[in-house]
Amino acid sequence: MPVPSADLPRWRRAARIAAEARELGLSLATPGRRRRDVADAIEAYIQKQGAEPAFPANLSRNVEAAHYTPSPEDEVTLEDGDLLKVDVGAHIDGAVADTAATVEVGGGRRHENLIRAAREGLEAGIARVRGGVAVNELSIAIEGAIGRRGLKPIRDLTGHTIETYLLHAGKSIPNASGLSGEHLVEGEIVAIEPFATNGAGSIENGVFGNIVRFRTDPGGDDPWLRATYERFRTLPFTARWIEAGADRDRLRRARRHLQTYPVFVERGGGLVAQAEHTVLVRAGGVEVLTRLD
Numbered sequence: 001m002p003v004p005s006a007d008l009p010r011w012r013r014a015a016r017i018a019a020e021a022r023e024l025g026l027s028l029a030t031p032g033r034r035r036r037d038v039a040d041a042i043e044a045y046i047q048k049q050g051a052e053p054a055f056p057a058n059l060s061r062n063v064e065a066a067h068y069t070p071s072p073e074d075e076v077t078l079e080d081g082d083l084l085k086v087d088v089g090a091h092i093d094g095a096v097a098d099t100a101a102t103v104e105v106g107g108g109r110r111h112e113n114l115i116r117a118a119r120e121g122l123e124a125g126i127a128r129v130r131g132g133v134a135v136n137e138l139s140i141a142i143e144g145a146i147g148r149r150g151l152k153p154i155r156d157l158t159g160h161t162i163e164t165y166l167l168h169a170g171k172s173i174p175n176a177s178g179l180s181g182e183h184l185v186e187g188e189i190v191a192i193e194p195f196a197t198n199g200a201g202s203i204e205n206g207v208f209g210n211i212v213r214f215r216t217d218p219g220g221d222d223p224w225l226r227a228t229y230e231r232f233r234t235l236p237f238t239a240r241w242i243e244a245g246a247d248r249d250r251l252r253r254a255r256r257h258l259q260t261y262p263v264f265v266e267r268g269g270g271l272v273a274q275a276e277h278t279v280l281v282r283a284g285g286v287e288v289l290t291r292l293d
């Protein structure tokens, strides 16, 4: 569904903040730095700029494609040569922007082909966006760009339309052709996010990635649970955002109200690069909301 045009300034503000937070995360991805410190810095930046994280900063590495955020106790440090996805979301009163880029920690060029494939897939998809376009036209372009680098798109991870407080609003944007019969509508907000891999081109569930969200409204019996639901609604969150001690114990006990997300791992053990922008569909083209220029 199109976003009301009166709301667009809010979406543009959230998108600029998300894009700046993405760039901050990329710049902090240096050997020896804790992943947890990178995630904390990204999320603190978003809040300092007057937005809220729309989901925990995802810092998935190497064969991890998506949905890893550091736990409060995570001491893992980034290593030279790690292929790190920095996937960031910011929202202002439910106007959500979602953007990602991939960096090789240490600045080497071992993974350049993968990083470029994801980025070129994204640009090829964006170039096709206009009101009324068939989603499959974007998918063909994405798959073609990644294939030209001798790599595969991940077929079971997709872009998505976004609506107020809804990160995945219903329409998927596949990264491979022949999977969608839908069309984009002028005024829609869409996240386009190709994943490129040298593996099998699909994902499987790994361990818990420290990301949860409320399945439904937990009701009013438990005041802490009530307040936590009021804070996050059904957007994803993480234990790092909950005060250490009694509240984190309450979160653990609340498991039955929560959906937990596993890390998505490349099925063939391949390395994965991702690139993502949030865009506004225009009648004759596109406005890339999360591009800084």
Ligand code: MN
Residues within 6 Å of the ligand: 087, 088, 098, 099, 100, 193, 276
């Ligand atoms: Mn994302």
Ligand code: MN
Residues within 6 Å of the ligand: 098, 159, 160, 191, 193, 276
């Ligand atoms: Mn997304």
